[in-house]
Amino acid sequence: xxxxxxxxxxxxxxxxxxxxxxxxxxxxxxxxxxxxxxxxxxxxxxxxxxxxxxxxxxxxxxxxxxxxxxxxxxxxxxxxxxxxxxxxxxxxxxxxxxxxxxxxxxxxxxxxxxxxxxxxxxxxxxxxxxxxxxxxxxxxxxxxxxxxxxxxxxxxxxxxxxxxxxxxxxxxxxxxxxxxxxxxxxxxxxxxxxxxxxxxxxxxxxxxxxxxxxxxxxxxxxxxxxxxxxxxxxxxxxxxxxxxxxxxxxxxxxx
Amino acid sequence: xxxxxxxxxxxxxxxxxxxxxxxxxxxxxxxxxxxxxxxxxxxxxxxxxxxxxxxxxxxxxxxxxxxxxxxxxxxxxxxxxxxxxxxxxxxxxxxxxxxxxxxxxxxxxxxxxxxxxxxxxxxxxxxxxxxxxxxxxxxxxxxxxxxxxxxxxxxxxxxxxxxxxxxxxxxxxxxxxxxxxxxxxxxxxxxxxxxxxxxxxxxxxxxxxxxxxxxxxxxxxxxxxxxxxxxxxxxxxxxxxxxxxxxxxxxxxxxxxxxxxxxxxxxxxxxxxxxxxxxxxxxxxxxxxxxx
Amino acid sequence: xxxxxxxxxxxxxxxxxxxxxxxxxxxxxxxxxxxxxxxxxxxxxxxxxxxxxxxxxxxxxxxxxxxxxxxxxxxxxxxxxxxxxxxxxxxxxxxxxxxxxxxxxxxxxxxxxxxxxxxxxxxxxxxxxxxxxxxxxxxxxxxxxxxxxxxxxxxxxxxxxxxxxxxxxxxxxxxxxxxxxxxxxxxxxxxxxxxxxxxxxxxxxxxxxxxxxxxxxxxxxxxxxxxxxxxxxxxxxxxxxxxxxxxxxxxxxxxxxxxxxxxxxxxxxxxxxxxxxxxxxxxxxxxxxxxxxxxxxxxxxxxxxxxxxxxxxxxxxxxxxxxxxxxxxx
Numbered sequence: 001x002x003x004x005x006x007x008x009x010x011x012x013x014x015x016x017x018x019x020x021x022x023x024x025x026x027x028x029x030x031x032x033x034x035x036x037x038x039x040x041x042x043x044x045x046x047x048x049x050x051x052x053x054x055x056x057x058x059x060x061x062x063x064x065x066x067x068x069x070x071x072x073x074x075x076x077x078x079x080x081x082x083x084x085x086x087x088x089x090x091x092x093x094x095x096x097x098x099x100x101x102x103x104x105x106x107x108x109x110x111x112x113x114x115x116x117x118x119x120x121x122x123x124x125x126x127x128x129x130x131x132x133x134x135x136x137x138x139x140x141x142x143x144x145x146x147x148x149x150x151x152x153x154x155x156x157x158x159x160x161x162x163x164x165x166x167x168x169x170x171x172x173x174x175x176x177x178x179x180x181x182x183x184x185x186x187x188x189x190x191x192x193x194x195x196x197x198x199x200x201x202x203x204x205x206x207x208x209x210x211x212x213x214x215x216x217x218x219x220x221x222x223x224x225x226x227x228x229x230x231x232x233x234x235x236x237x238x239x240x241x242x243x244x245x246x247x248x249x250x251x252x253x254x255x
Numbered sequence: 256x257x258x259x260x261x262x263x264x265x266x267x268x269x270x271x272x273x274x275x276x277x278x279x280x281x282x283x284x285x286x287x288x289x290x291x292x293x294x295x296x297x298x299x300x301x302x303x304x305x306x307x308x309x310x311x312x313x314x315x316x317x318x319x320x321x322x323x324x325x326x327x328x329x330x331x332x333x334x335x336x337x338x339x340x341x342x343x344x345x346x347x348x349x350x351x352x353x354x355x356x357x358x359x360x361x362x363x364x365x366x367x368x369x370x371x372x373x374x375x376x377x378x379x380x381x382x383x384x385x386x387x388x389x390x391x392x393x394x395x396x397x398x399x400x401x402x403x404x405x406x407x408x409x410x411x412x413x414x415x416x417x418x419x420x421x422x423x424x425x426x427x428x429x430x431x432x433x434x435x436x437x438x439x440x441x442x443x444x445x446x447x448x449x450x451x452x453x454x455x456x457x458x459x460x461x462x463x464x465x466x467x468x469x470x471x472x473x474x475x476x477x478x479x480x481x482x483x484x485x486x487x488x489x490x491x492x493x494x495x496x497x498x499x500x501x502x503x504x505x506x507x508x509x510x511x512x513x514x515x516x517x518x519x520x521x522x523x524x525x526x527x528x529x530x531x532x533x534x535x536x537x538x539x540x541x542x543x544x545x546x547x
Numbered sequence: 548x549x550x551x552x553x554x555x556x557x558x559x560x561x562x563x564x565x566x567x568x569x570x571x572x573x574x575x576x577x578x579x580x581x582x583x584x585x586x587x588x589x590x591x592x593x594x595x596x597x598x599x600x601x602x603x604x605x606x607x608x609x610x611x612x613x614x615x616x617x618x619x620x621x622x623x624x625x626x627x628x629x630x631x632x633x634x635x636x637x638x639x640x641x642x643x644x645x646x647x648x649x650x651x652x653x654x655x656x657x658x659x660x661x662x663x664x665x666x667x668x669x670x671x672x673x674x675x676x677x678x679x680x681x682x683x684x685x686x687x688x689x690x691x692x693x694x695x696x697x698x699x700x701x702x703x704x705x706x707x708x709x710x711x712x713x714x715x716x717x718x719x720x721x722x723x724x725x726x727x728x729x730x731x732x733x734x735x736x737x738x739x740x741x742x743x744x745x746x747x748x749x750x751x752x753x754x755x756x757x758x759x760x761x762x763x764x765x766x767x768x769x770x771x772x773x774x775x776x777x778x779x780x781x782x783x784x785x786x787x788x789x790x791x792x793x794x795x796x797x798x799x800x801x802x803x804x805x806x807x808x809x810x811x812x813x814x815x816x817x818x819x820x821x822x823x824x825x826x827x828x829x830x831x832x833x834x835x836x837x838x839x840x841x842x843x844x845x846x847x848x849x850x851x852x853x854x855x856x857x858x859x860x861x862x863x864x865x866x867x868x869x870x871x872x873x874x875x876x877x
Contacts, residue, residue: 087747104752
């Protein structure tokens with residue numbers, strides 16, 4: 001078990017977005033969090049990644065209580081994430097974006113930076129080289145020096161993923177990584193996700209794209225109206241009448 | 256401290272409060288309709304006061320018409336700001352809009368110094384009546400005028416918002432610009448109107464203030480800061496809150512001056528701003544801060 | 548960019564700058580006011596480097612820079628006049644004291660949103676001036692303090708404009724070097740990331756609050772030393788030089804010159820210094836013209852003159868890598 005939520009809840013005034021959600025993600029798996037719109041999937045992800053404070057409940061990372069930690073602290077705990085709308089840094093190149101991802105590694109001390117000490121400089125160069133390699137491994141190495149605001153949406157998504165990987169995470173949280181991608185791009189994403197899993201990474205993703213989920217996820221948790229209604233393998237979930245009911249009328253077209 | 260002195264501080268607090276209330280009202284109006292915090296808001300006070308004083312001193316215009324022309328001058332500055340500097344630039348983002356309004360403030364002050372120099376300009380009283388004496392403290396007629404005008408302006412403005420077509424248009428725009436636009440309201444015109452009105456209010460305050468305290472070309476920035484403090488105190492999107500905040504700030508400063516130190520009276524008012532922003536930026540009287 | 552590192556070229560730019568600084572007085576000494584203006588440019592430039600870290604790269608609209616400039620100036624003046632501290636050490640102390648003041652102020656105040664931050668720093672600046680004016684015995688009040696000593700190393704005293712020019716520019720070059728190192732490092736990237744997307748930066752491990760505090764503090768240190776340099780140059784200090792109008796002026800300098808580059812800070816400092824000279828006879832119109840220029844810059848040149856120059860240079864470069872994949876809606 002790499003990450004576990006315990007009775008996680010989030011209330012906004014009178015609205016309960018997430019209600020008493022407890023589930024676990026096993027190490028080295030691709031786990032999906034699915035559910036109709038408004039089910040509370042993104043909110044749950046936000047509470048795990050530190051963006052939102054839970055109203056109740058706890059989040060554990062391998063037995064360490066990480067509830068309420070800030071996103072940058074979670075990153076230090078080797079949890080990285082991508083966003084539904086890519087939060088890339090538009091004014092910087094793809095390579096620079098990825099380098100920022102490595103902030104938690106190595107010495108980010110101010111004095112070393114200010115005085116440009118030799119040891120500091122060589123480490124920085126290493127991170128730059130590594131950033132390029134990450135971009136290459138995701139198929140966008142040739143765009144490394146392009147401004148992020150001028151590349152395609154799919155490339156932005158991949159850049160954000162490369163940036164997340166730059167922190168050498170053990171767990172990556174992804175919020176609708178396939179949304180806005182073409183069929184070809186989604187296939188490429190699937191290949192990448194499976195490759196990352198084979199390299200030992202654990203992935204928790206929120207997704208609407210059913211074919212992608214069915215062919216990629218090892219385990220699926222289903223949320224509806226803030227509550228966990230089912231959990232199991234893709235085959236079990238597909239056959240589950242509760243899940244079908246929740247999705248009634250909201251069947252996703254394969255993209 | 257004698258009750259007469261205390262009362263005196265109360266009166267000066269209310270007078271200053273009236274001034275702050277006008278500026279705060281201006282902030283509330285422009286922020287509500289356009290989402291812009293106008294860093295040159297206080298300049299309208301300066302323009303109103305200095306134009307009125309200059310017309311009266313240099314051109315022998317009688318006090319009342321001079322004041323009205325001062326208000327008109329301020330309104331024109333508001334018109335130019337709204338039409339040429341805010342409307343076309345609404346898309347450049349909050350950060351840059353702040354810079355633009357800061358620039359407007361700088362230009363106003365620079366122009367004023369060029370035209371009128373840095374010395375303060377005075378106006379004679381509107382009504383030559385002797386001050387009221389209440390329990391040993393004196394309340395000048397000018398003070399009474401400005402305090403009274405604040406209340407009357409607020410009432411008139413609320414009536415305008417409720418009962419006139421333009422007022423309702425402004426209210427709709429302040430709630431949701433896109434929806435207002437789809438209802439056929441000319442949002443651009445409404446925003447321009449909000450800038451004209453808030454500048455006019457500032458000018459009115461400036462004109463009414465100048466018989467009490469001479470207006471100099473450099474008062475604008477301080478007025479902006481005080482007015483903003485008052486607006487934040489009362490909740491920056493609410494006209495009633497803004498006016499209440501203005502009087503509250505005036506009283507806080509007055510009593511700080513009475514019991515703590517009169518040299519640091521001004522600084523205490525500014526310190527209120529800093530503390531307020533850190534503790535409760537939504538203000539004391541309202542509950543929701545509308546996003547720009 | 549952090550990953551650019553061609554060894555021989557790395558020393559070219561700094562060496563070139565050093566050369567220009569050394570040669571400039573020889574070339575421009577003919578003009579009557581040249582050394583004086585060059586000193587002022589150096590001081591404004593150094594202070595604006597600090598502000599550019601806070602404002603241009605970090606995206607924080609701080610209007611308190613003049614206050615730190617003043618804290619530095621008064622620290623150095625008081626230490627050297629009242630306690631007889633050697634001026635150069637007093638100047639260093641000025642930077643440290645300003646830095647400490649900024650560090651204390653940073654944590655509570657940098658949490659504030661743009662508009663509120665601007666107002667709060669404005670208020671802080673105004674309060675500073677009032678405190679200075681009202682404490683006559685300590686600071687000389689509104690009239691200030693005169694006869695500040697000149698800096699010296701041993702028996703070598705920087706008491707001529709020519710010598711002071713080298714002192715100022717030696718420090719300005721040092722400030723440039725430090726700022727450049729920070730900007731090119733991952734910390735500099737983190738700062739720019741912060742300005743683009745706080746959410747994204749935070750999820751990468753950028754400690755937003757800490758980065759903002761660091762830059763605010765460094766900016767204040769530069770301002771403090773700049774302030775000390777200024778007052779010892781005039782050998783006179785008064786609160787008039789540290790008003791909030793000066794804070795706004797520095798923002799204008801950066802907006803016109805280019806807020807996110809060191810070149811921009813330099814260009815802005817040059818423009819504001821030579822403007823009265825160009826307008827000779829009409830100097831009174833300077834503030835007005837500069838203000839109008841400022842508004843125009845924000846509207847038409849968001850990256851300032853330096854940004855325009857940068858774009859012109861990039862027009863010559865070929866566009867590599869086509870980013871024309873189509874995006875289909877889900």
